[in-house]
Amino acid sequence: MLKLYDFLLSGNCYKVRLLLSLLGVEHELVAVDLKAGEHKKTPFLQLNPFGQVPALTDGDVVIRDSQAILVYLARRYGGADWFPEDAAALGNIxxxxxxxxxxxxxxxxxxxxxxxxxxxxxxAAVEKQSYAVLKVIDEHLATRQWLECDRLTIADIACFPYIGLAADGKLSLDAYPHIVAWIDRIKQLPGYVGMPGL
Amino acid sequence: MLKLYDFLLSGNCYKVRLLLSLLGVEHELVAVDLKAGEHKKTPFLQLNPFGQVPALTDGDVVIRDSQAILVYLARRYGGADWFPEDAAALGNIxxxxxxxxxxxxxxxxxxxxxxxxxxxxxxAAVEKQSYAVLKVIDEHLATRQWLECDRLTIADIACFPYIGLAADGKLSLDAYPHIVAWIDRIKQLPGYVGMPGL
Incomplete structure (x- = not known):
């Protein structure tokens, strides 16, 4: 069975859990004890030598890095809607x-x-940079429902968690109504699951 | 014609120039004057609202971010060798x-x-982290010629420039013989082009 090496409070792990749920893919969660440094020791380092969660195994396949795992799952389990053939669509995602x-x-x-x-x-610097990033994304969403392709893609799944968790970083989304509406759209999706803070 | 919005000394721009050359894709380079802050002003911000080079236009298609541009070019101009169908290969890349x-x-x-x-x-911190990353990559390359798929892919093109330019950051590759051999293999490729520092 597909195994996700997971940490509950990681937004990067959560984005994989969210896609697995939206796609309805059966899986097992393997909790990695970050406090005990389990991610910096063997055997975990054999899954990801950079020592970070998440990592995924699916039979013989081993993938590290949350964005790469989204690519794998979209291509393997998602069909053309989740992983388009078109070069421009792929580049945009x-x-x-x-x-x-x-x-x-x-x-x-x-x-x-x-x-x-x-x-x-x-x-102060991180706050300023965060709001600059949120402004760009809010303006991008002003004229569209989803980040690319006029539909939900792994672009949205990749960007949503840490934006949705902005309050955990004492950042306010009040000035970004298009982002707030996009978050609401994601939370309405069939198969949506949350995490602590969302 | 395909246009790359470019800065000569940027390793991220260079990785796109390298792939264009390896693929033999005709293109025009448009120099962006970073010193004058051209990347932080319109019209460049319409190509990349995050204000960073490179950006690419190809007819109506606009792609920002060097890694995404590699994905676009590989899928659009590279054929299956450059952009495999297989989910595991895609995830690994x-x-x-x-x-x-x-x-x-x-x-x-x-x-x-x-x-x-x-x-x-x-x-001191960046040096320590840099050598930790180089160690992981060197160990990965100890048993293979290329990063994934037993052949040159955009994985190599994406990682090569800043590793090859390590000396610019006063980092030594002497302890990483597999990386040095991999750099040599890339420099031998038909169509290889360099940049200042390489």
Missing amino acids: AQWLSTASKEIGNTIATARLHYLFGTPIDV | AQWLSTASKEIGNTIATARLHYLFGTPIDV
Whole structure:
């Protein structure tokens, strides 16, 4: 059976749980004890030598990194709606996988790490950068329901968790009504599951 | 004609130039004047509202982010060897696109930014993290010629530039012979082009 090596409070693990639920793929969750440093030791390092959750096994297949796991699941279990053939559509979706990893990961998700787990950051700088990222995404969503392709794709699944968890990082979404409406649309999806903070 | 909005010294722009050359795709380079802040103003912000090079236009298609541009070009111009159908192969390649953006971007590429452009960093911390990332990649390459799929893929193209430019960040590759051999293999490819520092 497909196994997700998981940590409940990780937004990156949650995005995989969300896609598994939306796709209705049976799976087993294997809790990784981050407090005990289990992710920095064998045997976990054999799944992801960079020592981070999530990681996924599906038979012989091993995939690390939440964005890559979304790509795998969309292609393997999702059909053409979830993983289009068209180069432009793929490129457009891939943009947001990078945004999730880089722009959102280095700002909004980092603010949350600080307040939840004590990671030291320059709070003022991270706040400013977070709001700059939210502004770009809000303007992008002003003219569309979903990030790309006029439908739900893994672009939305990749970006949603840490934006939806903004309050954990003491960030307000009040100035971003299009983001708030997009979050509501995601929460209405059949098969939607939440996590603590959402 | 395909246009790449480009900055000569950017490793992220270079990885796109390299793939275009390997694929033999005709294109025009449009230099973006980063010193003058052209990337933070219209009209460039219409191509990439996050204000970063590279961006690419191909007819009506607009793609931002170097990793996403590699995905687009591989699917559009590369054929199945460059963009496999298989979910596991796609997921395995996608892992390294994330590694290029996150693990390499936040460490080895950041050290280079510091020494070339004066970006303030915690030098000792970034050095330590950079060598930890290089160690993982060197061990991965100990048993294979290419990062995934037993052949050159966009995984290699995405990760190669900032690793190849490690010396710009005063990082030594001497302890990583498998990486050095992999860099040599890439430099031997028909259609290979370099950049300053490579």
